[in-house]
Amino acid sequence: MIISVASGKGGTGKTLVATSLAVSLKDKCSLQLVDCDVEEPNDHLFLKPVIDKKEPVAIPVPKIDETKCTFCGKCAEVCAYNAIAVLPKNVLVLPNLCHGCGACSYLCPEKAITEEDMIIGVVESGHAGNIDFIQGRLNTGEAMPVPVIRKVKEKVSPDKTVIIDISPGTSCPVVESVKGSDFCLLVTEPTPFGLNDLTLAVETVRKLGILCGVVINRAGDNQGKMEAYCREQNIPVLMTIPLDTEIARLYSRGITLAEGMPRWQEKFESLFRHIKELVDERSSSLKR
Amino acid sequence: MKEVVVLSGKGGTGKTSIVGSFASLAKNKVLADCDVDAADLHLLLRPETQEKNEFWSGQAATIDEDKCTQCGLCQELCRFNAIKDYKVDPISCEGCGFCSHICPADAITMKDNMSGHWFISKTRYGELVHARLGIAEENSGKLVALVRQKARELADKKKADYIISDGPPGIGCPVISSLSGADLALLVTEPTLSGIHDLERVYEVCRHFNVPALVCINKYDINESNANKIEDYCQQQGMGTVTRIPYDNAVTEAMIHGIPVVEYSHNGLSSKIAALWDKIVNKLGG
Ligand code: SF4
Ligand code: SF4
Numbered sequence: 001m002i003i004s005v006a007s008g009k010g011g012t013g014k015t016l017v018a019t020s021l022a023v024s025l026k027d028k029c030s031l032q033l034v035d036c037d038v039e040e041p042n043d044h045l046f047l048k049p050v051i052d053k054k055e056p057v058a059i060p061v062p063k064i065d066e067t068k069c070t071f072c073g074k075c076a077e078v079c080a081y082n083a084i085a086v087l088p089k090n091v092l093v094l095p096n097l098c099h100g101c102g103a104c105s106y107l108c109p110e111k112a113i114t115e116e117d118m119i120i121g122v123v124e125s126g127h128a129g130n131i132d133f134i135q136g137r138l139n140t141g142e143a144m145p146v147p148v149i150r151k152v153k154e155k156v157s158p159d160k161t162v163i164i165d166i167s168p169g170t171s172c173p174v175v176e177s178v179k180g181s182d183f184c185l186l187v188t189e190p191t192p193f194g195l196n197d198l199t200l201a202v203e204t205v206r207k208l209g210i211l212c213g214v215v216i217n218r219a220g221d222n223q224g225k226m227e228a229y230c231r232e233q234n235i236p237v238l239m240t241i242p243l244d245t246e247i248a249r250l251y252s253r254g255i256t257l258a259e260g261m262p263r264w265q266e267k268f269e270s271l272f273r274h275i276k277e278l279v280d281e282r283s284s285s286l287k288r
Numbered sequence: 289m290k291e292v293v294v295l296s297g298k299g300g301t302g303k304t305s306i307v308g309s310f311a312s313l314a315k316n317k318v319l320a321d322c323d324v325d326a327a328d329l330h331l332l333l334r335p336e337t338q339e340k341n342e343f344w345s346g347q348a349a350t351i352d353e354d355k356c357t358q359c360g361l362c363q364e365l366c367r368f369n370a371i372k373d374y375k376v377d378p379i380s381c382e383g384c385g386f387c388s389h390i391c392p393a394d395a396i397t398m399k400d401n402m403s404g405h406w407f408i409s410k411t412r413y414g415e416l417v418h419a420r421l422g423i424a425e426e427n428s429g430k431l432v433a434l435v436r437q438k439a440r441e442l443a444d445k446k447k448a449d450y451i452i453s454d455g456p457p458g459i460g461c462p463v464i465s466s467l468s469g470a471d472l473a474l475l476v477t478e479p480t481l482s483g484i485h486d487l488e489r490v491y492e493v494c495r496h497f498n499v500p501a502l503v504c505i506n507k508y509d510i511n512e513s514n515a516n517k518i519e520d521y522c523q524q525q526g527m528g529t530v531t532r533i534p535y536d537n538a539v540t541e542a543m544i545h546g547i548p549v550v551e552y553s554h555n556g557l558s559s560k561i562a563a564l565w566d567k568i569v570n571k572l573g574g
Contacts, residue, residue, distance in 0.1 A: 009326045010457045011300010015482060039458035040298050040489060042482035080347070080385045101384035102367055140492035143429065143461035168298070168457045169325035172426045175379055192543050193304065193328040200326055203423050208379075222544065245510070252511035254481035 002162040003275060004181040006205070007188060008197025010040075010168035013217035013241065014187045016251055018165040019046040020258040024268035026131050030160045033128070035135035036177035037167040038121060038148045044135055045254045047128035054124050057136070057151045058117035059100035059144070064091045068112035075104035075113060096143060121148035125155060132160065145173045153177070161272075170204045178205060182279045184212045185238070190223035198226070202233060211282055213275065218243040236278070239271050289443050290572040291436075293322065293466050293499075295455040296476045297486025302506040303476045305539050307454040308332035308548035309561045310568075311413040318446065319411070320439040320453035321418035322466040324404065324431045329454045332548055335409030335416045343406055343419065343434065345427040347383040347398040349376045355395035362387035362396065379424060404431055408438065415442055429461035436466065450572075459493050467494065471572055473501045474564075479514035487518065491525065501527055502571060504564055508532040531564045533557060 005018040015037075022033040035043040062075070062084065073086045083097035084104060095118050105113035120142040125134045136152035138145045145167070153176075156162055166177045166184075178184055184205045188198040198214070205212045213236045216223050220243045230237050241247065241257075250260035258265045294310075296303040307329060311319050321329040349370070351362075356374050363371045366387055370380035388396040403426065406419035417439040421428050439451050453470075456462040467473060473494050477487040487503070494501045503522050508515040519530045534557060542552035550558040 009300055010298035039460050040486045042485060045481045045485060078385065078389050080383055099382055099384055100367065101382065101386050103384055103386035103389060106365065107389055138460060140459055140489055141496040143464050145460045170423050171325050171421055171428045175424045191540055192331050192546065196328055196331060197326045207423050248510050252480035252514055
């Protein structure tokens with residue numbers, strides 16, 4: 001089963017939930033934690049995994065053999081991202097704009113284009129105790145997280161219990177990361193910003209047809225509006241984590257809630273059971 | 289005219305509350321919300337929309353069933369696995385157009401994508417340029433670039449002294465679009481291990497694009513030893529002194545009331561934010 005942990009915006013406690021859920025379940029089932037927040041991966045700070053494999057992520061960018069090139073302009077014409085400019089006596093490639101689609105090399109009439117790898121990030125895998133740990137990292141200065149996310153997701157083993165940490169927002173990297181999940185846990189906080197961003201996140205997972213539930217973090221006495229919204233939208237609130245400076249301090253030191261306050265383990269286990277019930281219910285209703 | 293962009297690496301560090309306060313403090317400026325994915329600034333500034341425009345960007349392939357001979361070439365060549373059973377999955381399609389060029393039956397056309405909206409609005413604090421990327425859309429970087437361009441045009445026209453923009457989270461394409469060519473970046477962080485990690489990553493991006501940066505530690509009192517670590521890091525990197533802002537419930541209360549925190553409370557927090565704005569003005573040489 002694949003559970004993704006997302007939030008409309010960052011800083012709502014997504015990492016806290018993903019890591020504590022992983023730690024609470026690690027002795028109950030075979031578990032994989034996958035950090036797809038490749039722009040700012042943070043789960044490793046909490047789980048302190050031993051990384052035993054690093055694989056670079058590259059996209060193939062064109063390389064022009066100017067001895068063969070006739071400067072016909074075909075490659076520039078077919079490139080949808082303006083990554084190639086053909087001048088009278090040379091061809092300019094802007095690798096940062098290239099998406100590695102392969103159109104130019106395939107369509108060059110002179111076979112003057114070959115491809116070479118440009119490294120944009122890395123996928124790291126290892127273990128944190130008995131947790132199977134995978135994370136992706138986009139190199140700073142690179143613009144495209146999606147190819148890194150795709151490589152990370154190739155490592156997902158669906159026969160395990162997989163927890164995926166998703167980057168904030170609602171655009172392409174989020175969709176790429178959430179796609180294929182059985183359930184999406186949306187972590188939010190009961191503020192106007194939190195509610196606004198939650199509604200966007202709900203729209204996104206619904207568009208993908210994925211079941212979702214909410215965790216309200218930093219709850220005090222002000223989550224009425226949020227609970228009303230969830231009720232109205234028929235989204236279960238599966239867990240509430242109070243606003244507590246002790247929890248914030250643990251987090252600031254890189255300690256998971258499940259380890260810093262072990263009584264939370266039971267709550268995360270029951271959160272997991274609840275999610276499993278919802279997923280099973282849906283799959284049996286789909287079969288019917 | 290000087291442009292300052294407020295970034296945080298992860299978001300959720302109080303960045304938007306700080307931008308909202310700058311909106312209230314700064315004179316003669318244009319505001320821009322470059323977080324086109326999950327914009328929040330409007331909740332504090334309560335804009336009145338004056339102009340709403342469509343944002344068309346990128347393309348997606350469609351296959352004409354009647355013309356398609358099911359040869360399978362497009363499926364074989366598409367590197368994004370966006371074509372299955374002779375149908376295009378619009379979410380996976382990158383819009384590169386490769387398939388449309390090679391289809392022997394000429395069955396594939398590229399259609400333009402309406403991927404969002406952008407707005408010019410009036411607020412109590414002056415004009416705000418903001419945008420909304422459609423759900424699950426691409427090209428947020430281009431939309432950010434457009435927001436900035438419109439903000440600049442407006443600032444030129446109004447002879448504004450400053451453009452203040454609320455930046456997107458992360459370090460990828462939208463962040464690069466919001467940052468390149470700006471005069472100053474304010475990096476808002478929290479004294480947590482992840483805050484430090486995110487700050488280092490976003491600062492590297494600033495360096496990469498040669499944008500000078502100032503740092504502000506929000507809720508510094510959650511973990512003072514981490515706050516000291518951040519301060520040391522900033523010294524090492526030559527970023528000068530760091531502004532420390534204490535944890536204060538007033539930030540959330542102001543948000544609930546839909547006003548910038550400097551207008552909601554007049555305690556130490558507000559004077560810290562005011563001093564931070566003065567520091568930015570100084571650094572910008574204004
Ligand atoms: S398509 Fe080939 S021959 Fe034509 S300009 Fe490009 S590289 Fe040169
Ligand atoms: S591989 Fe695709 S995106 Fe890259 S330069 Fe060639 S046509 Fe453009």
